[in-house]
């Protein structure tokens with residue numbers, strides 16, 4: 001530790017010519033980021049040497065998204081030096097928390113899928129498993145959201161400005177990626193070879209982010225690729241005075257890693273998206289193969305030493321890219337290359353929503369990646385032939401990789417991977433029984449489940465130090481090392497002093513959040529009220545609209561029926577994909593409700609609505625520990641798993657949810673008396689939609705629905721969109737909010753009643769915390785390790 005503080009002083013002197021007394025916060029921040037990074041890089045050196053010596057199998061985790069969250073606190077925490085650094089800084093007049101605030105959230109993802117990838121990197125590193133993540137160094141991460149007059153506006157997130165200090169540039173490992181051009185078959189003395197001509201080269205520059213583990217020697221790496229032009233700029237054009245033209249190709253090349261696609265709802269057939277996908281998968285595969293060859297002098301044993309995990313279909317071009325490298329660069333035959341390929345890849349599916357299952361049109365795809373296209377096409381031909389050969393009554397309409405001139409990436413992944421998994425029991429069952437049922441028939445045993453998990457060290461240990469400290473003292477077990485031991489808390493279920501202490505901690509976190517709310521929105525919230533939280537991407541299927549409808553109902557009852565409910569603060573935070581009009585309308589609706597209530601002294605005594613802008617990892621870390629109620633109200637069958645539900649449970653919030661995704665497993669873990677479940681089941685949803693769902697019938701047949709929607713219309717003031725949303729619910733309501741409304745209302749009433757019995761609520765909350773062990777990412781990743789990857793710790 002002494003050396004760490006010395007290093008800070010030395011860095012300030014050498015880099016800025018400053019003593020610590022004269023340093024600015026910004027300089028301290030930079031010093032901490034760089035020294036921590038370098039310390040991890042040094043640890044990494046020893047770890048990687050052990051790994052090389054042992055020649056053991058490694059995992060490469062491919063994901064277009066990693067939502068890493070702030071790194072500095074996580075790294076100091078993991079290195080076990082946070083409190084020393086804190087003291088050292090405070091002796092010198094600095095507050096560590098203020099230094100943490102300077103670091104931007106690297107917003108290299110949209111939502112759950114990206115955050116899951118980061119939780120897994122953290123958990124695997126803490127358990128000393130060798131994993132490398134691969135993704136893109138987006139110059140601009142997910143947009144910054146500003147709410148202006150209730151509408152979402154998007155602004156660029158220039159995170160690298162301050163975020164760059166965590167990265168290590170590895171100029172020695174650049175690779176070239178080839179786009180466009182033509183492939184030609186050429187007969188040589190060794191047989192048929194593929195010649196690739198007239199292609200456009202792009203360079204991939206590698207940047208490494210060190211991933212630390214908790215109290216371990218392991219340090220893994222997230223490698224991020226940045227695109228740049230292969231030849232710099234065109235000097236001839238520049239000399240002729242054509243300045244912008246001279247840098248055109250440079251700008252085009254750099255556009256590949258410019259921006260994270262902010263869409264998590266559907267994929268628009270964007271050329272740039274295909275280029276991004278191939279750019280990072282090709283760069284990563286080239287590097288993996290090169291390293292492997294260097295270590296073993298052969299690729300024959302690739303599948304024994306390497307697993308490549310594909311996080312949803314976005315990195316699926318890894319598959320034809322490996323085939324290409326094996327055949328075109330290392331002269332493998334198709335059959336041999338295919339044998340290696342199908343033993344190397346494992347694929348996780350994160351959605352059954354048709355609009356999020358990636359498809360590319362052949363016409364768009366082929367010119368960009370001609371060689372990759374021929375390989376996919378050949379994989380498909382052979383697959384279709386194999387299906388006919390085995391004589392199974394298979395439906396190629398459904399299973400063919402290329403169909404109606406569209407390439408279906410999920411089908412490519414299923415055919416080419418040795419393992420396909422869903423992310424919760426329900427989701428995995430739906431994949432097997434419904435979405436991919438024909439594949440499940442011809443590939444028995446290929447489909448499995450790994451229920452998602454979360455990095456509890458971040459979501460409890462770091463986000464809620466008050467609760468962590470208390471549980472540590474009470475339980476005398478190291479639940480931060482092993483979350484399953486948190487179940488010892490159950491022994492205290494009848495201990496009123498424990499229930500009171502837990503309540504007091506919740507109160508502290510609510511006060512902290514209330515301060516943040518005040519500072520950021522100007523709203524004063526009552527910290528004795530129920531903090532009712534829905535935080536996640538804004539999506540119709542997640543049904544923020546159902547939540548809003550309940551608030552409108554309460555408003556009406558307070559105003560006109562003298563209802564005096566127990567005070568509640570409804571907290572929302574969510575980004576909408578920039579092109580998703582309905583999602584933006586729902587944000588506007590929530591903001592309008594918030595405003596109307598705030599203007600009404602009669603109503604605001606009881607309920608408040610807060611929309612916190614720019615939802616991101618660091619904001620989630622503030623909201624989650626303060627939540628009493630966790631809204632997980634997606635239409636059953638639509639949310640693959642959810643992971644926010646787990647983080648909220650771990651921090652003592654009670655789930656109000658449908659039987660969807662991992663809610664089902666939370667229900668099984670805590671028992672029916674410690675959760676609030678409502679709504680149609682996923683089978684009932686399917687049945688109803690088969691019979692034909694007509695929301696208008698629900699409107700006509702239920703007085704409470706009718707009154708709520710009619711009242712909603714009266715709130716419209718021309719600038720709000722209450723009428724528009726009311727029409728939408730009555731005429732379309734694609735996710736069946738109205739069908740579930742009454743049952744939702746019933747559970748909401750039960751919540752209100754239960755909350756007032758402070759002991760009962762406290763016990764329920766305790767049971768939730770105590771049973772959250774299975775939702776640790778340590779458990780989830782151990783399942784990947786044993787059931788799918790078959791790798792060992794580096795010792």
Ligand code: NBY
Pocket residue numbers: 110111112113114116261263264265266267350351356357358423452639640641642643661
């Ligand atoms: O993955 C989420 C699921 O909705 C959630 O239920 C699950 O818990 C989580 C982790 O397994 N999926 C998700 O976040 N998906 C995306 O962010 C996403 C991003 C891009 C595209 C589609 C979905 N795309 O089409 O480009």
